[in-house]
Amino acid sequence: MFKKIMVPVDLGHLDGLSNALAVAAQMGKSYNADVVYVGVYGNVPANDVPPPQDYAGKLKAFSDDQAAKNGITATSVPVFSHDLTAELTSLLLSAASDTGADAIVMASHIPGWAEHIFHSNAGYIASHAPISVFVVR
Numbered sequence: 001m002f003k004k005i006m007v008p009v010d011l012g013h014l015d016g017l018s019n020a021l022a023v024a025a026q027m028g029k030s031y032n033a034d035v036v037y038v039g040v041y042g043n044v045p046a047n048d049v050p051p052p053q054d055y056a057g058k059l060k061a062f063s064d065d066q067a068a069k070n071g072i073t074a075t076s077v078p079v080f081s082h083d084l085t086a087e088l089t090s091l092l093l094s095a096a097s098d099t100g101a102d103a104i105v106m107a108s109h110i111p112g113w114a115e116h117i118f119h120s121n122a123g124y125i126a127s128h129a130p131i132s133v134f135v136v137r
Helices: 011-031 052-070 084-099 121-128
Strands: 004-009 034-042 073-081 103-107 132-136
Touching (some): 004 011, 011 034, 011 052
Parallel strands (some): 004 103
């Protein structure tokens, strides 16, 4: 059914991605699909996120670890952003198209008051992606 599954990852918040990572790995196994881990990074350093010059290597190491641990085929795609807040959703939608993904599995949090005013990244992508989007809490 799916041939390539894109999974947005934030290397600084991997603890909040465990359910989405498990779903993506299971889907990758079930459909014998490639899993593409996409990480968006910028110039501004953040807690627990490697500096830009190290980001691609850290993301590849993460992807390789997921592949070995879950018995799947996985690759990584680092995407640079000048303004993460403004560009994140458009960069993820572009990455889905550029990688040829036919499904996206992404983590979300339990909605709070802010999501009644501002869109969540997962909600926006689910509403605007031309492919299947699985939002996992």
